[in-house]
Amino acid sequence: MANIRFHPNYDLLRHYACGELESPSSIMLNAHLEFCPHCRQKLASIEAEQASQLEKSEPVPLSPSLNAMMMDIMAQEAVDIPVPDKAPACQLALEDKAYSLPSILQQHNDKIGPWSRLPGNIKRAQVDVCGDSQMNFIYMDSNSALPEHTHQGQEITLVLAGEFYDESGTYQPGDFIVQTKEHKHLPRTRDGQDCLCLTLLNAPLHFTSGLATLLNPFSQLFFRH
Incomplete structure (x- = not known):
């Protein structure tokens, strides 16, 4: 990588x-x-x-x-503990695609919720893990975009497959991107290029342009559910 x-x-x-x-x-x-x-x-x-x-x-x-x-x-005498066979690789299914997950995410496969649609030809699946932050898989189809937004807290994005870009650069598998209140961006994919990410938010997004700004009064509801 x-x-x-x-x-x-x-x-x-x-x-x-x-x-x-x-x-x-x-x-x-x-x-x-x-x-x-x-x-x-x-x-x-x-x-x-x-x-x-x-x-x-x-x-x-x-x-x-x-x-x-x-x-x-x-x-006490040592006791041999049998080592279980390695579990098969877990894949995240999305319509006609399947993505292999990092080992740590395979351990939480049963915590992954159903996919839902977001504005901009985006799909989201929440991961129900402990803590105050919200974890989601975000799938961006070819030639799609998340609405421009800033952050009320911190957003961490890990690219798992494909790539996306914004005003600051292009992000590829393994990239670990931290955004805070000081950042505003418009994540997009290019024509013929999709992207799967894992994101972690400790506060709702704040949309800054277009019809998505109408969602801001309800952002706490979206953040929790």
Whole structure:
């Protein structure tokens, strides 16, 4: 995936390494890592740095009862645990198309809702994961566009297949794009090119042009449902 140009920043990778992200953000970043050897290498460096800091820190003495428990655990015989066969690759079906999903998303296949239509020849399927943010698959057909919008919070987009573009560039599989209140854009696909994305929103979009602006008073309802 040498064409990946957009990546999570250092702080996001560090929070992921520390297990500090809520489940939806962790899923998004995990899926990106499956695409991106560059970020896998950065994460390994962060984890190595954290391990080195732990080695240098003073050990915390255990209470007598906890120490006795640890000794009991260490004294137990090892038990072989059978390793299940690797699960078959899961595909996301959409009319006459099927898309292979990153491994982390295959674990949440039963959380994917039905497809619904949005303005601009767009389709959406919500992913019911824990947390305050909303996760969706977004499918943009050939020569389609999402209405121009800005963001009331943060929007993370991970391209899974195909490509789309906006005023800032072209985005391809593996690209991890973070948009905030400072960004306004009009995502589009070219003629003959469709795109499947995974998106994560922690607040509703705010449409800035066309008939889509009529939806803004109801944005909280769309965000939750």
